[in-house]
Amino acid sequence: MVEQRGQKAKLEDDFMTMIDHSVPIGSGLSLSGRFRLPDGMTELIKGRIDSIVIFLHGWGADGTDLAPLSDVLAQALPEHAKNTAFFTPDAPDICSANPAGRQWFELSFDETGRQKHPDLCWQAATVIHQLLDAVSLDMGVPADRIILGGFSQGGMLSLAAGPSYQQRIAGVFSLSGAYLTLSQQQELQAAGTGHLDAGFPILLVHGDDDAVVPPQALGHAKEALEGLGAAPDMHMVKQLGHGIDMEVISHLGGFLSGALSPS
Numbered sequence: 605m606v607e608q609r610g611q612k613a614k615l616e617d618d619f620m621t622m623i624d625h626s627v628p629i630g631s632g633l634s635l636s637g638r639f640r641l642p643d644g645m646t647e648l649i650k651g652r653i654d655s656i657v658i659f660l661h662g663w664g665a666d667g668t669d670l671a672p673l674s675d676v677l678a679q680a681l682p683e684h685a686k687n688t689a690f691f692t693p694d695a696p697d698i699c700s701a702n703p704a705g706r707q708w709f710e711l712s713f714d715e716t717g718r719q720k721h722p723d724l725c726w727q728a729a730t731v732i733h734q735l736l737d738a739v740s741l742d743m744g745v746p747a748d749r750i751i752l753g754g755f756s757q758g759g760m761l762s763l764a765a766g767p768s769y770q771q772r773i774a775g776v777f778s779l780s781g782a783y784l785t786l787s788q789q790q791e792l793q794a795a796g797t798g799h800l801d802a803g804f805p806i807l808l809v810h811g812d813d814d815a816v817v818p819p820q821a822l823g824h825a826k827e828a829l830e831g832l833g834a835a836p837d838m839h840m841v842k843q844l845g846h847g848i849d850m851e852v853i854s855h856l857g858g859f860l861s862g863a864l865s866p867s
Contacts, residue, residue, distance in 0.1 A: 621646050622671065627693070627742070629734035637667040637693030640674035642686060648743065654687040655749040655774070655864050656739060660695075660732075660758025662780075664705035667692035670755065673848065680857040685864040691739065696731060708761045725764050725784045732765035736773070751863055753777030753807070753856075755848060756817060760784050763825065767800045767834075768792055775805030775863035777856060780817055780846055783825035786832075793832055800829065806836035807859040809852050811844025 621641045625648070628634045639648060657677070659670045674690035681688060695706035708731075709724040732752065740747055751774045752766045753759065759781025766776035767789060792798035806829060810822035819840065826838045839855050 622674070623648065625691075627691075627735060627738050629731065629738050633696065635693040635696060635731075635735055637691055638671045638674075640671065640678060640690040640692075642678070642689060648689075650742065651744040652687075653689045653743055653745055655685065655689075655751070656743060656745050657688060657690045657751045657753070657860060658732075658735065658739065659690060659692045660708065660752075660754030660761055661692065661706070662754070662756030662758055663707050663711060664699045664702040666694045666706045673853065676853060677857055677860060680853075680861075681864070682861050684866055685861060688860075688864065689743070693735065708757055711757075721760070722784045722786075722788070725760055726788045728761055729765035729768055729785075732761060733769050736765075736769055736771075747771035747773050749774055749864070751775045751777070751860060753779070754781065755779045756781055756846065763806075763829075764788070767798055767804065767832075769799070770797075772799045772804070775807070775859070777807035777809075777859055778825065779809050779848060779852060779856070780811060780814055781808075781825070782817055782821035783828050786828045789832055798832070800832045800834040802833065802835040804834055805859065805863040806834055807855065808836050808838045809841060809855050810839075811841050811846065811852075813843055813845045816846035 623639045625639050626634045626636045661667055661669050670692045695708045697707050699705040699707040709728040752762045753776055754762045759778030762776050763778050763783050764785040766773055789798055808822055808825055810819055812819050822840055826836050829836045841851050
């Protein structure tokens with residue numbers, strides 16, 4: 605079940621509601637976050653929502669960092685996708701470098717200086733798989749009407765968790781992220797259990813002035829995903845650092861509209 609843990613917070617628009625919720629994902633664990641409900645809806649009711657966008661935050665932030673974007677994106681959706689909810693969950697762990705923020709997995713290196721991100725990111729994907737299970741079941745929204753994406757570390761995790769989920773979802777996006785789990789996904793593709801192909805919607809967006817995640821990560825991700833059979837839509841945004849501007853939002857809005865088009 606999806607449990608409400610806070611009061612409904614009506615924002616400026618009387619027809620838009622943002623609600624704090626906790627989504628149990630098994631073993632006594634849950635992910636707390638914020639649901640931006642479709643216009644005119646004041647509470648979550650199973651079967652009333654047609655599609656869901658899950659938006660994962662970056663390292664050291666939390667779901668409140670991305671929640672305001674939910675309204676901007678929702679307002680830009682075409683009529684066929686208006687009945688879409690946005691969920692911006694908080695990562696389960698406290699950030700090791702910022703106790704006020706959260707992290708999906710630790711950023712660390714082994715004794716040789718090799719990044720441990722791939723294994724840790726792949727392990728964290730299990731949490732997102734459980735989240736997808738819970739949201740789909742409790743909201744009555746099929747997997748092929750759920751889009752998973754994120755910013756920075758959230759984008760890295762989305763690229764790992766989306767294509768490796770047991771069911772095919774509506775699409776994946778990564779903003780200022782990187783692709784860390786090529787070898788793990790290769791194994792799934794070889795076994796016939798991966799979902800990457802030319803018809804699987806993927807959006808990659810990055811700023812060319814990003815000083816946190818190198819801009820080269822964009823091209824590397826595109827090349828790796830194409831090698832697995834995917835055909836990602838890639839955009840490098842000029843004079844953008846590690847952040848999200850209106851051009852990024854425009855690319856993302858177009859992607860969501862397309863991925864949620866009636867089949």
